[in-house]
Amino acid sequence: MTTIDxxxxxxxxxxxxxxxxxxxxxxxxxxIIGLIQERMAVSAxxxxxxxxxxxxxxxxSREMEILGHYRDALGKPGTSLAMTLLxxxxxxx
Numbered sequence: 001m002t003t004i005d006x007x008x009x010x011x012x013x014x015x016x017x018x019x020x021x022x023x024x025x026x027x028x029x030x031x032i033i034g035l036i037q038e039r040m041a042v043s044a045x046x047x048x049x050x051x052x053x054x055x056x057x058x059x060x061s062r063e064m065e066i067l068g069h070y071r072d073a074l075g076k077p078g079t080s081l082a083m084t085l086l087x088x089x090x091x092x093x
Contacts, residue, residue: 002015003015003019006019007019007022036085036088039085039089040088043089043090044089047090066082066085066086067079067082067083070085
């Protein structure tokens with residue numbers, strides 16, 4: 001298969017642009033995954049401290065702040081993204 005076939009582009013110039021952009025997206029995705037894993041670890045520390053002190057595992061007012069932050073920054077899909085992120089970090093409630 002040619003680069004054009006792999007990218008769906010109609011010219012080799014466009015295929016080169018797409019190939020380069022896809023490499024950048026792959027790199028960004030790797031960084032995003034790493035940041036999510038780091039966030040999960042930090043969230044575990046917070047949950048452990050909260051539970052050890054006699055508190056609840058989840059702080060709903062804080063989660064509402066996070067949902068609002070993502071919604072304000074990314075629009076309605078940001079809320080869904082934040083919900084998924086919260087679920088990854090604290091599990092289902």
